[in-house]
Amino acid sequence: MGAGPAGSIAAYEIARAGFSVLLVEKHPVIGVPVCCGEAITHEGLTQVLPLDSRWVACDVSGVILVSPGGQTVDVTHPDAGYILDRKTLDHDLAQRAAEAGATVWVNTEAVGLDSDNGKTFDGVVLRREGKVLPIGCRIILGCDGIESLVGRWAGLNTIVSPEAMDSSAQYLLGNLKDLNPDKMVLYFSSKLAPGGYAWIFPKSTTTANVGLGLTPSLADGKSPVTRLDKFVARHFGSAAVLEKTAGGIPAFRGRKMMLRKNVLLAGDAARLVDSLTGAGIAHALLSGQYAGHTAAEYLREKEPKLSILKAYPDRFMKHKGRELRYALYARQIFMRMTDRDFDDVIGYLKPIYDGKTLYDVDSTAVIKSILRARPRLLALARHLIW
Amino acid sequence: MAISDTQTKPLEFDNSLCAECGACVAVCAFDAIYLRGWGIKILDDECTLCGLCVLVCPTTALMENEA
Numbered sequence: 434m435g436a437g438p439a440g441s442i443a444a445y446e447i448a449r450a451g452f453s454v455l456l457v458e459k460h461p462v463i464g465v466p467v468c469c470g471e472a473i474t475h476e477g478l479t480q481v482l483p484l485d486s487r488w489v490a491c492d493v494s495g496v497i498l499v500s501p502g503g504q505t506v507d508v509t510h511p512d513a514g515y516i517l518d519r520k521t522l523d524h525d526l527a528q529r530a531a532e533a534g535a536t537v538w539v540n541t542e543a544v545g546l547d548s549d550n551g552k553t554f555d556g557v558v559l560r561r562e563g564k565v566l567p568i569g570c571r572i573i574l575g576c577d578g579i580e581s582l583v584g585r586w587a588g589l590n591t592i593v594s595p596e597a598m599d600s601s602a603q604y605l606l607g608n609l610k611d612l613n614p615d616k617m618v619l620y621f622s623s624k625l626a627p628g629g630y631a632w633i634f635p636k637s638t639t640t641a642n643v644g645l646g647l648t649p650s651l652a653d654g655k656s657p658v659t660r661l662d663k664f665v666a667r668h669f670g671s672a673a674v675l676e677k678t679a680g681g682i683p684a685f686r687g688r689k690m691m692l693r694k695n696v697l698l699a700g701d702a703a704r705l706v707d708s709l710t711g712a713g714i715a716h717a718l719l720s721g722q723y724a725g726h727t728a729a730e731y732l733r734e735k736e737p738k739l740s741i742l743k744a745y746p747d748r749f750m751k752h753k754g755r756e757l758r759y760a761l762y763a764r765q766i767f768m769r770m771t772d773r774d775f776d777d778v779i780g781y782l783k784p785i786y787d788g789k790t791l792y793d794v795d796s797t798a799v800i801k802s803i804l805r806a807r808p809r810l811l812a813l814a815r816h817l818i819w
Numbered sequence: 820m821a822i823s824d825t826q827t828k829p830l831e832f833d834n835s836l837c838a839e840c841g842a843c844v845a846v847c848a849f850d851a852i853y854l855r856g857w858g859i860k861i862l863d864d865e866c867t868l869c870g871l872c873v874l875v876c877p878t879t880a881l882m883e884n885e886a
Contacts, residue, residue: 459854468840580844580854593845595874600842602877649875657877658836679877681842 434543434557434583436463438714439700439721440576441526442481446725448534452732455568456527456535457559459542464523468578468680469714470603470642472617472634474514477715481722488522489515490636494615500779501622501772509790513617516634516642517714546573546586546696553695553739554587571737572728575698576721579681584703587696589689593704595650596768597684599629599711602657603644605636605676606669614638620664621775627651628768629711631664643669646682646711648768684708684764685757691720691746694739695731699724705749707757708764709800716753723748756797762814763800769813781806829868829884834858836880843872843881 434440436458444456460466471490478484493516495509531537538561547556547567554573559566575583581591612635620631628648635641645661658679665672686704691697699705700717707713727745731737770778781803804811837858844852844859851865852872859881873881 466839468838578841580841582844585850591845592848593842595846595871598842598846598875600875600877602838652874656879658879677838679838679840679842681840681845681875681877683845 434574435459435576435578435700435702436527436530436537436539437523437576437578437700437717438526439702439717439724440574441523441530442718442721443574443576443697443699443725443728444530444535444537445526445533446722447728447732448530450725450729450732451534452729454530454535455570456530456537457541457543457557458527458537458539461540463527463537463539464520466678467519467676468678469519470601470632470634470644470711471517471519471636471714472514472632472642472712473517473714474712475512477712478515478517478718480715481718485525487525488517490518491516491614491634493617493635495617497613497616497618498779498782499618499620500776501624502776504776504779504783506779506782506787507616508786510794511790511792516617516636518636519714543577543583546583571695572731572742573696574724574728575696575702576700576717576724578701579683581690581698581702581704583696584690584693584698587693589693589698591690591698591702591704593681593683596648597686597708598649599646599682599684600649600652600657600679601629601644601646601682601711602661602677602679603642604661604665604674605640605678606643606665606672607640607675608671608673609639609641609669610671612639612641621779623651623770623772623775625660625664627653631661640675651768682706682711682713685761687758688746688750688754691749692742695742697724697728697742697745705753705757708761709767710760716757719753720749759797759800765814766804766810770810774807774810778803778807778810830861830866830873831882831884832859832861833880833882836878838878838880840877842875842877846871846875 447454498506541561545558584591614635618633629646631645683704690703699720705716
């Protein structure tokens, strides 16, 4: 359910293993709307897929961090990553699933799950072309993003609390002058983007995704779009707004959002997101792949045991659990930092990283070094809320 | 009952601002809100007016009626 990166990769893996799979997408066009900053690291993409230049809008080679007071840290990392064209990526991944044998239905919405025996789910109920269609199946993959209704219908508490959400607005801006097409820019400020940050992700020499995410419980009534409008007016007065989009980004909830009975959740639906940066595409790709593999193993058995499916969260958590847990912890601190804290941290990072070229960045290690240098920040995480 | 833009409704919804992001759906503990077409549908019988959907909406498509 859901033909985003997670769903399409999972469908591809299941079809490739020789099983009959239906990939369902409620929108009439796969890949639209793009509720995404479209940024991914080189590793995040290529750990699952061979790189295809069709998906790449811009090859970025570093990042510039900007403090509330305007101090900058400009770091070059030649293989940093890409700003993608999600429309093309999502389209291609669904096409790939279809070529492997998956049936793809767009404009088709899931409205519920069926369970005859009460032990496993044996069907989904779809709405397609005005008709309600019950479809029998042996396994269900919920890849329906932030809404995560499949998971909710399966009995998981997929509800996101406002502290665990990053509410974001983004514009694709065109006609940009003086845009640096090589670097992502991140603006930290508890006044501008409380519990989040503003970003410029270049997509060409004159276009960029410019967005702002924040934690709603800290927003003081001023919406992301209101703040983004002011930010854009200040920095990009003559820009053309070519696209307007928005997104809700959930914080990580551990392995418990990944599996219930014979329902597997992947990507944003399973809340597999870096809770500090909001990065989720790579985790959607990887979890979709693991979910597809594990589903195929289950389908291979004539009388499958549900315990086979535990390999899915096991595999993914072994690979990414530590990184995602640490990002969640870092978010707790990040959410409570003041402008003075941001100025201080950027001031700490500047002499170490400004103007430097790095080839290997372990973001967890960088965060740890910040906390070692500024141990009073650890006190901000004293009361973990969830 | 569908949401309408009358003054007596406690929640206002402006379809032209909705980006279909789904944050409102994710945050609703009462299964009272869904994305439908290009916009949202609120189930008045389930909605408790807790206001979390308004809080998380990035675009102010969902607002509380000040009246």
